[in-house]
Amino acid sequence: MKKVKGDTQIIAPFQSHKHDHEQCVADALAAAEICCKKEGLSFTPLRRLVLELVWSSHGPIGAYDILEKLRDSRRNAAPPTVYRALDFLMEHRLIHRIESLNAYVGCGDPERHHGGQFLICRDCHAVAELDDKAIGRAVSRRADALGFDVQQQTVEVIGLCAECTAETSNG
Amino acid sequence: MKKVKGDTQIIAPFQSHKHDHEQCVADALAAAEICCKKEGLSFTPLRRLVLELVWSSHGPIGAYDILEKLRDSRRNAAPPTVYRALDFLMEHRLIHRIESLNAYVGCGDPERHHGGQFLICRDCHAVAELDDKAIGRAVSRRADALGFDVQQQTVEVIGLCAECTAETSNG
DNA sequence: ATTCCTAGTGTTATAACATATCATATATTC
């Protein structure tokens, strides 16, 4: 996933179905290393491995799917093993949780603080991560009008990505 | 819950902590009766009771909490009893599911088609249901720009409602 | 009226997701 400097609205775009995902994973891990070093966090092998598994998935992945893969290298991993790593990664914004799927996805830009806005393809499970100011503002405006003090936003949009739409209509 | 004709943006506003909730429940059940009759749906006693339990709760309520209350009158109710009723109610838009809470809440206007946008108070668990065009447009605009075909939106905002904010700051 | 079908519910079991608790190991700090 490549950052697009200057465009503060798209944290992570949809990737072509054929892109080099190995590179995405490598980049994300490198970014996480830097991020953790900068904040003095202990990015242990276990946490690193869980992050790698999350990124390796083609889309949001469930905790128990992570667990299953994790057991390839850590035979006695148990649910808490995974959930503790996920908690760490979420706390430090290296991953996000997709509430509507009970699943986790790598964050496209851990260094920037942002709420989660996601477009999720029902077909290929690709995810685009946004930090769309217009959406945020629209929410804030309505909340303000009602005297509501916003603490956390969840915006998850399910649908079909451009590639899948094309493939479907070409059939 | 009173409908505000002319304002198409707020499906169901926050209610005062002291409002007559019995009346909300009664109104909602009456609306559901009409809605089901109009569409030729069988609004059975079980489904009616589950809807009543959802509405009776002060905020979003979990399936197993519904189950527990349901057992007061239906001793051998089991999870499928509840989930089947919830499925029916959701399919016909009489309730919504709050993804971020794994909980269910009565719909403030079942006759109008709308996506779910919710403000949820962390303190008193009150929920305001919106159909804010500005939010919807902001999402659509960004989705269109990415060639994404939106099928379903989840917008759930956690925070503090006006009354709770006031109570908190007053001490 | 008998047969057939369907929608709704009952019943049991299990899948899927998440946390509590206590023990052990491994780093940091002094």
Added chain:
DNA sequence: GAATATATGATATGTTATAACACTAGGAAT
């Protein structure tokens, strides 16, 4: 190196949701 804090191991349990099959009541078709 002892004390402390952090991380992980291990076991059990809690919470949310669905699968699978049986039974019933009521309407349509013959």
